[in-house]
Amino acid sequence: MTNYLDSYKSIFLDITLKDFWTVFSIIHNENNLQERDKCINELIYFWSRHASCPRHSPVSFYLPVLCVRTGFDLFLRLNNFPSNSQIIMSAVNIPSMITLVQYHKLTVVPCDIDRTSTGSSVENVEKLITHKTVAIVFAHIYGRCYDVSKLIDLADKYNLYFIEDCAECFSGFCSCNVQMQNQSDNKITNNNQIQLLTSHRYYPTNLYCHTRLSSADTEIKTDDNQLENQKLCYLGHPRSHLVMFSFGVLKFCTALGGGLVKISNYDLYMRMKTLYENDPVQITEQYYLNVKKYFYLYWLLNIPHIIKPLMYIVRYFQINHMEYAIERLRAFSKTQSTEQVFSYIRRQPCKALLVFLLKRFQSYDYELIDIQREKALYVLRHLNESNSLKFVGMNASVRNFWLFPIIVQKPDLFVRLLSKSHIDAYRGTTQLNVATKQLTGTSIVLPSSNDSVPTNISEQQIYSCPKAENLIDHVIYLPVNRLVPYNVLDQLINVVNNIAKQIDQYAIKSKL
Template identity: 25%
Template structure:
């Protein structure tokens, strides 16, 4: 049985992460190291953001901020921007619910803007149509591993004076992608199920020096995450990595079936970075030295680009076998690295059951939600609602053999595929 999603981390990295919990260290020095490391891959040196890099001395990079999570970085960016209460924040209409909750915690009003199913982004016309005189910011998420330039949106935001935040949590693909030069803030996640995971941590690329300075000042007021918290996290995900190894997972699924239990819901409830915690106290911490040490190691990994390319190649081979390859969400995006390969179905539960019967534990994108429209606004996000209700994520792995892809494609009945709206 292929599990729904594998953890992109090996046993040597897990062992290193546990050892880092015992070593300790200075969080500020490790944060500076991570910030310089991330900036080393940035393709924007010398761009109009000023781009001068700090040299040595543990000073970090003048455009990057290491944070506990993307949630933490968004919280900092909104606090530092000091937008008037009641301001509207346009958001691409599918994201994790915590993102619009954070917007609301700052007294702001999230406004969903519907997606194009081919690119998984709103069009420039949709952004403009959703704006009002109260619009002050935009948060746009690249979903499922898609990457797309934000040129028209960035021009619109600059012309109207909006803060433009780009959520690249699902889009990291190695050192060659650091977000759109036109975004004020680009957010990258290294949480438990992300590419090149460090089991937590994030990096924000902030192109406005004044905004970055304000974010750093606020960040320094937060407590540092304890080493014991990171040790528990490493131990937890080491166990989950063991449980989701194919032979073990196959036995787990069989045992759960004999006991009449739902194996999927139990695992999905544990993999979220902040599952079972109160949101704001959990995210308003600085990453500790052990987490940053592991993140620095993961950023140095030489094979991330190759792993992502292998993953995308498998997804493209599967898509070529499907009744209509264009139905894959994000099929028209300029770049699709297939962090997830998701398809629309009329009956997701039936599709998942059929895939499981032949050894593929597909799943719904349970962590995603459709941003609710504010009171008095018509929802209008039809594609977003359809995606949240009908998408099924296929369990692909780099190097998956052709016979497995053929078996998966064969049970995706064309009659069960619901057209994207």
């Protein structure tokens, strides 16, 4: 059998050549586009119409931003919390989110997460709350969505902000909302939502939608020919103060940049909007340079006929090609200073980015997310979970697959053995890391104490996050996505099962 495994990567760009043609045309003709305010209003109107579903999420307010970090930084700038105030954050996060909090002279308190649900228990979070706690930030990872209802109840109990980081879990819009709104031609804008919210505020108990916009088949057949009802859509909890979405280069429905913040409170929305309007607008040339860079990387990550011969060269010369690609896909270089990063994120999206964002939402085929999930579930059904191979987030409320992570006992060995079988698995596909590894010598306040105690968080038992650390230390990412044909997935399944079996047998023999 011909080995096609080398032709596919653990990451890909969720975009087509036609989309690249569109964005280059938009940038080239930017002077002919309508005013920025109109571009922003059209983007807000689209989300107001499609994301504010009466059945699953009440009306909210929407703020287009340059990236998720821009929205979070804006929130922190606005509130100007006292120095050393504490923000509880789910332990698996990207380093720049931790740096952002520290830049505002605030303290990050990491909270452990569970591998099977990707969530945090209320009991563990409550132990971390002190009189200095001001907010809880929960990041949904890998496309999985955890039910944060009880965490929000906890935040309400202590009068804390609750923020959801949905950068990795956008999965389209709820179709039932469009069906209901098609019966009415009433336009929804942020301005005329105010009266609706103040007159009748309610929170639906069903947070998830089983039908996605443009999704023809909402049920998935299992190998037993049974129908497994899937929760497809989640656009944040209606009681979260902020819900942040990313449409950066590696995300579903990518616009090669940009993000959006969903805000539940009108006053908070207006204050954030007013502050943001004082920030400079992103230079279109910078967006163009990013798009051009991603266009070149598209050929190296998405096109099998280019990837396969390239991999012969990579393996022959033992080149760390993925490190090269990942570094260029990141919005911020490792060599950039903190001041440079903040100078970059404190900008409003340029007109070309706003227009392309809207075009992506309007033209994107959301069934592609279904295809990706179906192929991921196919692989999961045929992989043999064992001591040396475990799955991530299978008990999450929504199981979409932005990436395909697995937990293995000996990750470096596992990756090397996969490479020998021409499977290009990778350990550093995403920037996700454990907060405890970044936080050292931090001053925090222990529960039931009024004294600030300098603590090395990684060594402090109450703040240790062993489950999150184990996840990040043992996770690898397999090339499982919608671009990979089923016959190639079958090859991958056989190789991964055989390697896991070998490592299990070796572990048993070593104990004898």
